[in-house]
Amino acid sequence: MWGGQPAAPHSFPHILLLTVCPVDGTAEYAVVVSKLVITTLVFALIAAACSSAAPVEGVDPPAPITSEEMQNLLADSTEPIVLNVWASWCTPCRSEAPLLSKAAAQFEDDVRFVGLDVRDTPNGAAAFIAEFYLDAPIEHYADQPGSIPTDLGGNRGVPLTFFYRPGGELSYLHIGVIDERTLVLQIDELVNG
Amino acid sequence: MEFTLLGAAAIAGGAAYLMLWWEARHGNAARCTGNLWEIGVVSAVAGIFIGRIIAMLVDGTNPIAHPADIILVRSGVSTAGASIGAAAVFLWQSRKEPVYTADGLSAAALAGLAGWSAGCLVRGTCLGTASDLPWALSQAGSTVTRHPVGIYGAVLFGIAALAIAWWKAYRRPPAGMPASLAVVAAAAIRLAIEPFRPSLSGGPVWFYSASLLIGIVGIVWFGVVVPRRAR
Incomplete structure (x- = not known):
């Protein structure tokens, strides 16, 4: 044959x-x-x-935060932190949001998840949180000028995901859409590294 | 960084093409109706597309309302959805001679999987769960050594691809056997390395187990039942 x-x-x-x-x-x-x-x-x-964005009811837009406050939050944390930079107008952020939501729920006891909404409208941010992060244990902040990611060593693109050890030492920075393997591996580095 | 997936896909496609090129010189696909390379590429692309849509639906995103999300395959592709979708598109394309065409593509498909696994070197996703084994590796700046699970996959898929290609070229197995054995090999390898891969859910073990079972049924059917009936 x-x-x-x-x-x-x-x-x-x-x-x-x-x-x-x-x-x-x-x-x-x-x-x-x-x-x-x-x-x-x-x-x-x-x-x-x-299609149109659903009206947002019962979801507050993220609280504004300055660069100094964010750096203090990172430095004062006794837990590892996963800091995800997102915006409601960012299509890649939308596509990675379900993964981050699942990971936040799974690693809730080991890692603190923080979302930083940049260059966004309050209503757009609230709609995004309502769609993806309503039940996820993630605390969200807003950075209207969008300068904090750059101050932390990133760039002006979104999405970005920073991984911080307790005390605010940067362990890893992922630029762009994050995949499941990278996310879980870097969380494991934070928890066991 | 976002283009590393394309790099991995190029390595996978290159490995599959090289295997088809080598096999074509050893009598592969003599009875296939259609170009194996084109059938393979179309099946793979369609499978990824279908797998991405299924992953979006599972995550609660409407692909019709958000069509741009479909191309963001890095956000997740359903392995089971992609595999079943690719198989369905393959069967549709090769409907005149599905068994011979599947045999013709079997080694190349495994070579493609080997290339995709080796693409972890481009994507930076070779590392898996923590390990103290001598060959364990660590990422830059880390003290945690880990299983190089992407390399495990590349080596195992590569060995399976070469073995099936050699078998087809020099031992002339019954029709359907190379494809069935390739399914068994792919499922068994993924089952073996899945525990070493970092994941939220443990991976689609149920799908790998079902594929293993289907492959074994294929081996029994094409290796025992069909020859017995022919006699």
Whole structure:
């Protein structure tokens, strides 16, 4: 079955042209797939345009904090701290929020989770907390100018996740969306390192 | 930093392509209707897409209301959803000769998984749970040594890929056996290394166990039942 027969020719991948069936594949097939993709995108855009933020009831916007106050909070903490920088307008923050919420609940006894909302509106921040962090043991603060992450050694991008040992020593800084492996590994470093 | 996933994907794709290239010179895929590389890439991409959507749904995010979130695969992809989605897309593409096409892709798929695991070197995610073993490694500035679990995966998947490729090239196994054995190998390797991977939930062990069972059923079917019926 395997030996003695001619090998199938390997042509350049046509995936970008959506012609995924090269032997008996046809242009007709590609047109159907293209139409399907375009229709899906149109529906997704219409649905996204029609969606709106739910009214926020019973959720306070995060309290403002200065750079000095944040540095004192970190320095005075006797627990390790995971400091996540987010904003309601930041799509990657939205995508990592469920993971942070789960991790905060799981490591509640070992690690203190702090959220820092930057360059945001109070209503947008409250809506974001209501959507993702309502029951999560995370304390949130607001930094309207967005200068605190830079003062702590990060940059002006969001999201950022700082990992601090007790006393405020920086253990690790993750720039961008954080994944489960990195988050759990760095928390383990804080707890057992 | 955000592009490290693409680096890992490139290593995975390169490893799979190299395996297909080597196997093509040893008679691989002689009866397959379709280009194995294209079928494999489309299945993998579709699987990641489906797995990401399922992960979003599980986390309570509506993918229709937030379509931009779909491309943020770093935030999480459902392993079971991605695997089942990739398998479904594969079966649809190879519906004329699913068994021979699966056999043709079996070693390349394992090589791709080996490449993806080795991609931890690019992503900086090789380390796992704490360990005192002599080969344990630590991250910069840390005193905690850890299992290099990404390397474990790369080595084990690589050995499995080479073994199946050699078996196909020189021993001519019955149809369906290489694919079944690849499923068993992939599931067993992931089951073996999962305890060493840092995770919130312990990983989808149920899915790896079910895959292992399906692979064993495939081995019995293609290795015992089908040959017996043919006689």
